[in-house]
Amino acid sequence: MRAHRRHVRYFVMMGVCLALFVLAWGVVRFWSVGAAIGMCAVAMVIPPVAAVLANRRDRDDDWWDDPRWDDPRWEQRGHDRDAPDREPPPDGGRQ
Numbered sequence: 001m002r003a004h005r006r007h008v009r010y011f012v013m014m015g016v017c018l019a020l021f022v023l024a025w026g027v028v029r030f031w032s033v034g035a036a037i038g039m040c041a042v043a044m045v046i047p048p049v050a051a052v053l054a055n056r057r058d059r060d061d062d063w064w065d066d067p068r069w070d071d072p073r074w075e076q077r078g079h080d081r082d083a084p085d086r087e088p089p090p091d092g093g094r095q
Helices: 002-026 033-055
Strands: none
């Protein structure tokens, strides 16, 4: 659920960024070029912040405690690295 909210937040931030650029040079520049430049400066900061917030790790994400790291057959040829609890193929992984 958190990942969904993170993606929604990212797209909202990017939408605000795009709206700031469009409004700055489509509307605001007729009244104040300085305000349009300021709006673009704010819009310029939004994409990196949105990327950082969208890619941050959840509190319950325990990637460092992945059981696959302790798999003794990790290096064996033909071993399914995404399912460490499975047995290797009957032919020993040779093809």
